[in-house]
Amino acid sequence: MIEFLLSKVGMRPGASAHAAEVDGLIFYVHLLMFVLFVGWLGFYLLALLKFRRAANPKADYVGVKGHLSTYLEVGVAVVEAVLLVGLAIPIWARAVDRMPTAADKPVEVQIMGMQFKWNAHLAGADGKWGKQDIKLASATNPYGLDGADAAAKDDVTCLLGEPFKLPVNRPVVCRISSMDVIHSFKLPDMRITQDAIPGMVVPAHFIPTKTGKFVIICAQLCGSGHANMRGDFEVVSQEEFDKWFAEKSKAGGGGGFE
Ligand SMILES: [Cu+2]
Structure with a gap:
């Protein structure tokens, strides 16, 4: 309904x-x-x-004599203060939101916003993130992956809006950041929105329950190309994800660090 x-x-x-x-x-x-x-x-x-x-016909200069309206006002103020303190500070989020742990076998994706594209980066078949150094970061290597590091060689990178895949019914943790200005990583179908802030890595997690092709949009006005800052990803079966992941990991770094 x-x-x-x-x-x-x-x-x-x-x-x-x-x-x-x-x-x-x-x-x-x-x-x-x-x-x-x-x-x-x-x-x-x-x-x-x-x-x-x-x-x-005659104005009444005395008005209300009872205290009911005062009590109501105070009551509303107390309820609002409780809601604000209870819901708007991070304690509440920590109490109700559980970040997936290793036991949940989440798929972890680093998401990097840049004017005006989304990039995705998964640890390779070895399950280890390659060494990253901000000094190596560039438009063609947004994660600053160190090509000389053995762990980086099999990393999966989908750069400049190249679509990536996610398995259905498995927790996904996106670690979101930005190379330049503040963007906002929005997956409308997944009901996920998180600002991508330069210098910060902020996690957001969800479990996709439907297969199909979905979009990433930018929900923060970030410059002249903001409206076109679109990314694509596909939610597929675990088997199809494994196949795609193995191929991409073998290709190495997605061609991301020349
Ligand atoms: Cu943007």
């Missing part, structure tokens, strides 16, 4: 394990706003009617 209503306002169907929860939040926040809108509008119309000039 919620998915149907959201599809009517242009939202794509969710394709990750937590998508229904995000959709529920979006739906209930809008429902709350609708109830508030109708409630306040009703109150406004009631006030117009009740306090109209014809019914109140």
Whole structure:
């Protein structure tokens, strides 16, 4: 039902394990706003009617005598403060969000935004990330991979928007950063949005539950090519992912560090 209503306002169907929860939040926040809108509008119309000039020829300079409205105001302020402190600081996120550990066998992808492309980097068949050095970073080697390092030779890099693949029903951890300005890594179908900030590596995780081709867009105005800053990835079966991964890993570094 919620998915149907959201599809009517242009939202794509969710394709990750937590998508229904995000959709529920979006739906209930809008429902709350609708109830508030109708409630306040009703109150406004009631006030117009009740306090109209014809019914109140003489102004009342005393007004409300009870304390109910004060108590209500204080009550609302306390509830809002609890919500703000409870939900808006990281303690809450840490309490409800569990980053996949090694036991969950996540697929880890380094994501690097740059004007105006997305790059992806997976540790190779050896499961080890190649040595990275910021001094080696360039447009053709955004991760600064050291080609001389043995662990780097089999790393999988999909550069300048080259599509990459992910296995279905397995946790994915994206470690997101940027080479130049602030971008925002957005996977609309996965209900994932995380700013890509130069100098910081911020993780975001999800479990894709549907196979198919999906897009990455940039959700932060980042320059003249922002609208075209699109990336592509495909969620495939574990077998198909293994095949693709083995081929890419054998090819080595995705041709990323000449
Ligand atoms: Cu961008």
